[in-house]
Structure formats: structure tokens, C-alpha cells
Amino acid sequence: MFTIDAHLDLAMNAMEWNRDLRLRVDEIRESEKGLTDLPDRSKGTVSFPALRKGNIGIVVATQIARFVKKGSTLPGWHSPEQAWAQTQGQLAWYREMERIGELKAITDIKSLEEVVSLWQSGVSTAQLPIGYIRSLEGADSLVTLDHLHHAYQDGLRAVGPAHYGPGRYAFGTDSSASLTEAGKALLYEMDGLGMILDVTHLCDKAFWDAMDIYQGPVWASHNNCRSLVDHNRQFSDEMIQALIDRGAVIGGALDAWMMVPGWQRGVSDPNEMNCSLHTLFQHMDHICQLAGNADHIGIGSDLDGAFGKEQSPYDLEDISDLGKLPEIFAGAGYTAADIQKIMHGNWLQFLRHALH
Structure with a gap:
């Protein structure tokens, strides 16, 4: 089934992990044998061939670079200007992948429909360009609001103001504070441009501030349920209900620590923790029960977001195995129409309203 994945760190994998995503997953793993600099070496799950094999024709692909003050325990760049330059290097990689036909940028309704038509035409997906909508994960790299305008002109269509820890515009995961004045100004500017606000990673206080301030389209590209795994x-459920009321779509994430309670990074094993694709279904189904329908969920896998098979469902060998989800939903009584919504329809409907 044609599938949309609303969160993949493609450029980070290419530029920081030094992965040639044109290779098969097994070839990338082989090229990393013996490397110990990162815990997910030789365990990656994402590549262009794997996306095509899984009929994943549209993705939301990130730029990401955090600014950190001296003494921070988080990795990042020591000035916003350095972070901006990092994101521009990632943009250069996306452009190069466009030039050679691996990717096709989606920035408006016309380019969206072109990609959808191409992938639903019935031709072999083996050589099709993968459509991508560019999103900025964490806004620290926007040195000024002029940089936001520059990025928008370059095709950026979604922004998540925060990532982990305290940020220049908003506080994110494992931190807590209301939106800064700069963060409020950023949201007003994004609203004027008609951009998508990604509330993923916002701390609770910043989330509620953003939901009050922002009038434009809102999504949560990769988030699971606190009632199932209790973490900030x-x-x-209250936050999920607020997103449902706004017409948002929430992408189910496949990072194991977000899926099962008690996960210990670098210690826990997916098999021992019984972390499977059905575990993701449980989070997505919980949202459907709150909504009373299947109109507000999709996939936002976050696969290879600084983790690999060691921290993914045990029944997922690579990203093409997202194709197992329809059978899981069907087995739980979801209709064929609902499953189409979950795999691509909800994201498509959202994008058709959000893009100009």
C-alpha cells in the first residue's frame, strides 16, 4: 500500500552518520562493520531502496542542528550561526539527491499531486523519486526571523520549535518552560507564511502556549501516548484530544523506548521487552479510541533517528516492514478505508489543506 512517513532524519544520516542512502540497507550495514563511534552502527533500517520496496513514496525529511550553551550535556553547535550552516549543508545534500533523481521536493499542492500521481500510477517504484516535505526539527538554527523567511523561500514547510532540552525559541523534551518571547514571535511569523507547526518535542507548557497562539495547521509528526509509556x-490524553480538536494528525513513532515502559537505552532488547509493530498499533489505536475514528493517526516512524535495529520493533528488519501494519490493523477490525487513511490518506488530506 502507498505509504507516507512523516518523520525521517535523512540528511542527518547522510551527513553526520556518513551513510550513502542510495545503497541497500544490508550494504550500509556491511560498510559500517567494526565501527563503534555510534550505538546504531551496522544496525540501520533506512535507505532509498528500502523506502521504494515498502512503497513509501512521500516522507517528511528533516534538517536538524541544535545550539547549546557552554557546559550543556546535550550535543550541539556553540552558536546559532554554526547551527544554521549545518542545516544548509543538509539542504545541499537534499538538493544533490534531487539533481540525481532520488528525491523530489514537495513545496505546494502541484508538486504534491505530481508525486502522488506518479506513485499511484501502477509503474514500478524501483526508479521513482521519493517525494519529500522539508521540516526543521528544533528552531535553534534560525539565527533571526529573516532566516525563517529565507528557509521558507528555499522550500521549508514545517517547523518544530524545540527538540531536547532548553532551546532559543522553546523548551523541549526533558525541560520545562513557557514559550519565550522569541518563540511567540516565531509562531506569529510562521503563521503569516502559512507554515505547518510541528508540536512534537514541545514541553507541556510550551505545547499549550503554542496551541493557544498558533492559528495555522498543526501536526505532531512523531509522538506516542503518555498513558501507555509515562514520559514527558x-x-x-488531554494533549491528544486538543490536537484532535484542531484537526491534527499524529504520527506513530517506532523508537522502542517510546513504545514500551521501562526501556533502558543500550541495555533493553526488543525481543525481551516484547516490542513489536503491534506495540505501535496499541499507541495508534489508543488515539483512535479517544477520537472515535481513524482520522487523526499516521506513521511518523523516526527510524534511524540516532537508533537502529537495537531499539526498533523486533519484527522490523528495515523500513519496508511498515508494510506489515495494514494486516495488524485489519486483524483488529479496522476497515480497508480506515487502513488507507492510516497509511497515507490522513497525511494527504492534511497536506492538501496545509500547502498553498
Whole structure:
């Protein structure tokens, strides 16, 4: 089934993990044998061939670069200007992938429909360009609001103001504070441009501030349920209901620590923790029960977001295995129409309203 994945760190994998995503997943793993600099070496799950094999024709692909003050325990760049330059290097990679036909940028309704038509035409997906909507995960790299305008002109269509810890515009996961004045100004500017606000990673206080201030389209590209795994990274039922009321779509994430309670990074094993694709279904189904329908969920896998098979569902070998989800939903009584919504329809409907 044609599938949309609303969160992949493609450029980070290419530029910081030094992965040639044109290779098959097994070839990337082989090229990393013996490397120990990162815990997910030789365990990656994402590549262009795997996306095509899984009929994943549209993705939301990130730029990401955090600014950190001296003494921070988080990795990042020591000035917003350095962070901006990092995101521009990531943009250069996306452009190069466009030039050679691996990717096709989606920035408006016309380009969206072109990609959808191409992937639903019935031709072999083996050589099709993968459509991508560019999103900025954490806004620290926007040195000024003029930089936001520059990024928008370059095709940026979604922004998540925060990532982990305290940020220049908003506080994110494992931190807590109301939106800064700069954060409020950023939201007003994004609203004027008609951009998508990604509330993923916003701390609770910043989330509620943003929901009050922002009048434009809102999504949560990769978030699971706090009622199932109690952590501030997840959304409470009250937050999920607020997103449902706004017409948002919430992407189910496949990072194991967000899926099962008690996960210990670098220690826990997906098999031992019984972390499977059905576990993701449980989070997505919980949102459907709150909504009373299947109109507000999709996939936002976050696969290879600084983790690999060691922290993914045990029944997922690579990203093409997202194709197992329809059978899981069907087995739980979801209709064929609902499953189409979950795999691509909800994201498509959202994008058709959000893009100009």
C-alpha cells in the first residue's frame, strides 16, 4: 500500500552518520562493520531502496542542528550561526539527491499531486523519486526571523520549535518552560507564511502556549501516548484530544523506548521487552479510541533517528516492514478505508489543506 512517513532524519544520516542512502540497507550495514563511534552502527533500517520496496513514496525529511550553551550535556553547535550552516549543508545534500533523481521536493499542492500521481500510477517504484516535505526539527538554527523567511523561500514547510532540552525559541523534551518571547514571535511569523507547526518535542507548557497562539495547521509528526509509556516526551490524553480538536494528525513513532515502559537505552532488547509493530498499533489505536475514528493517526516512524535495529520493533528488519501494519490493523477490525487513511490518506488530506 502507498505509504507516507512523516518523520525521517535523512540528511542527518547522510551527513553526520556518513551513510550513502542510495545503497541497500544490508550494504550500509556491511560498510559500517567494526565501527563503534555510534550505538546504531551496522544496525540501520533506512535507505532509498528500502523506502521504494515498502512503497513509501512521500516522507517528511528533516534538517536538524541544535545550539547549546557552554557546559550543556546535550550535543550541539556553540552558536546559532554554526547551527544554521549545518542545516544548509543538509539542504545541499537534499538538493544533490534531487539533481540525481532520488528525491523530489514537495513545496505546494502541484508538486504534491505530481508525486502522488506518479506513485499511484501502477509503474514500478524501483526508479521513482521519493517525494519529500522539508521540516526543521528544533528552531535553534534560525539565527533571526529573516532566516525563517529565507528557509521558507528555499522550500521549508514545517517547523518544530524545540527538540531536547532548553532551546532559543522553546523548551523541549526533558525541560520545562513557557514559550519565550522569541518563540511567540516565531509562531506569529510562521503563521503569516502559512507554515505547518510541528508540536512534537514541545514541553507541556510550551505545547499549550503554542496551541493557544498558533492559528495555522498543526501536526505532531512523531509522538506516542503518555498513558501507555509515562514520559514527558509523550502526549497526555488531554494533549491528544486538543490536537484532535484542531484537526491534527499524529504520527506513530517506532523508537522502542517510546513504545514500551521501562526501556533502558543500550541495555533493553526488543525481543525481551516484547516490542513489536503491534506495540505501535496499541499507541495508534489508543488515539483512535479517544477520537472515535481513524482520522487523526499516521506513521511518523523516526527510524534511524540516532537508533537502529537495537531499539526498533523486533519484527522490523528495515523500513519496508511498515508494510506489515495494514494486516495488524485489519486483524483488529479496522476497515480497508480506515487502513488507507492510516497509511497515507490522513497525511494527504492534511497536506492538501496545509500547502498553498
